[in-house]
Amino acid sequence: MIRYTTWRDTITVPDLPSALDVIRQVGRPDFRLLVDTMHIVRSGSGPDDLARLDPGVIGYIRLSDAPLVPAIPSYVEEAMFERMVPGTGDCRCSTCSRYCRASLSSALRYRSARRRRPA
Template sequence: MIIAKDAPLGLAHFTVLEVPPLDLVSLAARIGYAAVGLRLHPAFPGAPYYTIPVGSNAMREMRERMQGEGVSVYDIEFVIIDPDFAATRLTAILESAGELGARRLSVCGDDPDLGRLEANFAKLCDLAAGFGMGVDLECMAWRQVSSFPEAIRVVEAAGRPNGGALVDALHLSRTGGSPSDLKAVPSQRIRSAQLCDAPATRPGSTEAIIEEARSRRLPPGHGDLPLCELLAMLPDDVCLSVEVPMDSTAPAEARARHVFEATQTLFESCRVQDLQSP
């Protein structure tokens, strides 16, 4: 992937999850983000999320705000495909996502029955397609789908054209992966990528890995992950966003701005490296 100077960048809701959707759109516009992700489903029991029902005042206000600020909604998160999963339970969320113009739904796989997981992923892709959306499967070290190659295998087994595997820089590293894992993957299976940074050393326990992922990420370029190498391996048309939840007392806008500026600095560094390479 060649990073242009005006490359659009999205802001994952998890970076500043305390900010409601309307305010998130305005915050993103002030900083320079082109798009936002929205947390319309709890990532785990008790986790915060927001609702924007179709036909509601909240939906009308959200659409007006997006149009006025010039910021789109790229993706909706976050769904766990576990043994009790039923795609039809997500119909209302997908209706809202479609009304907002969202393009992707992010999920993880946590069902030990691989055949059932593949079937449920396929059903969700079929349901999402009816709203003009695709589905991205994300690997996590503490889930059943615990590596990027495993995520790709599920996506390929499901065989749906709108299915993909989300590339998250932290999860790729913490599940033993590297940018080279992307080489053999068809480009149409990688539609979305999330950037952040972290120390090179993987935390020593599952609990510590979860804590790092949920509250101790670093802005891109402030750690040791091979982000320029990762960017070089991504398809040219992938949608980039930053997902950097941090344990910080700084105001949400200050955190989001810091992450944006750090990412722009990283992009420039990667461009320089690319120009200097033989």
């Protein structure tokens, strides 16, 4: 499974085209894309890009919401502690999930009352 993110302070796969290139280079049918709706939108992709993919390339979808513009300076902290319930931000989660096959593993991810951002 490959997940891409726009975190600037780590070594990552920065966007959907790069992630798809890695998948092609690996060339294994069990090596698929992890779609994270926050990272999809923040990296400049969206539901239309997912619609063009072969559904078999997507192995997992993580649904969470966020504003288009980061709410705090640290992208990593925001991704870990400030995610929103799907439908309450700008990520168009329901449209993104529409393009994933029914048998796909998925998870909802948002800030939990039990886990707070460090002060």
